[in-house]
Amino acid sequence: MWLHRYAKFVSAATVLLIVAGGLVTSTGSGLAVPDWPTSYGWNMFTFPMKHMVGGIFYEHGHRLIASGVGFLTIILAAWLWKAESRRWMRMLGLIALGAVCLQGLLGGITVLYFLPTAISTAHAGLAQIFFCLTVAISLFTSRGWTAPAHDPVDDRALRTVATATTAFIYLQIIVGATMRHSDAGLAIPDFPLIFGGILPPEWTPQIAVHFAHRVGALVVTLAIAATAGHVVYHHPERSELRRPALTLACLVLAQVTLGAFVIWSEKNVAINTAHVVVGALTLATSLVLTLRSHQVRFGRTALAAAGVRGTLTASEARA
């Protein structure tokens, strides 16, 4: 259970890192520290605190938190390697470690090359993947996964709709990151209308990506409604599905509201950052629901063999 608690701690630290990253872009501080991996020539860990001012506070703070999450991930990977009997879980720990290292490199490259949209978007996209990895590790190490109280739900329709929803959310986040890093957040300045109408009167790359993000929001909202509706209608008694489904519905409502306020407030820093963070939480919640819908496919035998050392297997728990 300590491994599970630690994995949840790493997930929470990653949320903090996403907050810090969102603040960097929301405040336009991405290039406040021009060099990397040094900070104004200092080793990043010896950079004087008195110089943490203005945009440096956000950018250097992001680097420090990222380093902290990197070290937490090293420990997580090592712990999984030592304690996990499931080979794929050990691999998952190493993949998470590789992802956080690659993420650090992307962050450095995007600074050195003046925030090219493609690299910055990849940095944002990989952040979500890393967050999802930590959440998945948390789920896979939980008692609810290794020793479930009930047989996992076997619902093909749920698997399909939940998987599609998670994929839509991730695509929507990528479109949003592209919009964010191409400075297209206010390319369409009004909401819910678009230049006072339904469609843009002219098309530029920035207007197109902004428009795509709005269409994506509609698709994701409908997908989440379908998933949550399916769970509530077909599996109301299964709390492990109902809770994430209802949370997902609340999160998407909050996210659409925040998106509207991003426009109305002309990209207020706090609202803009909250929009990024709630997007990540929406993705993670949908992932949890999706993985639980697939839990039955891991197989009872695999579940029985999957117990973390020192914890009950699924069979033992059921006995």
Add this chain to the structure above:
Amino acid sequence: MHLRLLAVLLVLSFGVVACGGGSEPPAQAPATQEPAAAPAVDPATAATVSGKITLEGTPPANAPIRMNADPACVAANKGQNPTQETYVSEGGGLGNVFVYVQSGLNGTFPAPTTPIVFDQQACRYHPHVFGVQVGQPVEILNSDSTLHNIHATPKTNAEFNTAQPIKGMKTTHTFTAKEADVVVPFKCDVHGWMNAYAGVLDHPYFAVSKPDGSFSIPNLPPGSYTLGAWHEKSGTQTLQVTVAAKESKTDANFTFKVAAGAN
């Protein structure tokens, strides 16, 4: 074996995030002075074009700058209420307009070796608008007791983002090509209110208007020219002028309007 692999990854990860310099970064040496270039025009026939930039209507109040993000900036501006320099206007004139010969010149013009000094002082850029010739050094100076980054975002020349963490630090930059958009924006990503503009041309015929709107472009070869006048918010205007040998033309006037939504 696996633990060894993890140990290697740990060391590599630490190296990625932690490698780099140690103590205070060294300040760069100031640019060396070179002999002045030969004049590109015959002084006996040189003409002068001057005029005034007029701002139509009442100049808007410039946005106040809140420097709370950096105590050093607050201290440097103690007792003052700094504002942006978007609309600098005295007596109906408009300052900080970059006026330049847009077309009509022939030949090449050697770049001056005297550097343009571009200072960061009291967390502001000085000057706010300036002109520089291709090949002419721009000496960027940090006169503040805080860190600045100098981030230029040209379209034609290479973008650069230079760190100046130490007071008194100097960095020399030289633009290598005429800027397609004429003006290169500068900003400090540490202090979001800091911005400045440099007109980058391949000739020396440019000026920046004073707060009363007056400007003068001297030493111009006789001929017909298109003058451009650029303002950071009110856009660009052009004007045709013809000057004879030794003529001092004084009516090259422009009238700008306050940009919609300015400030």
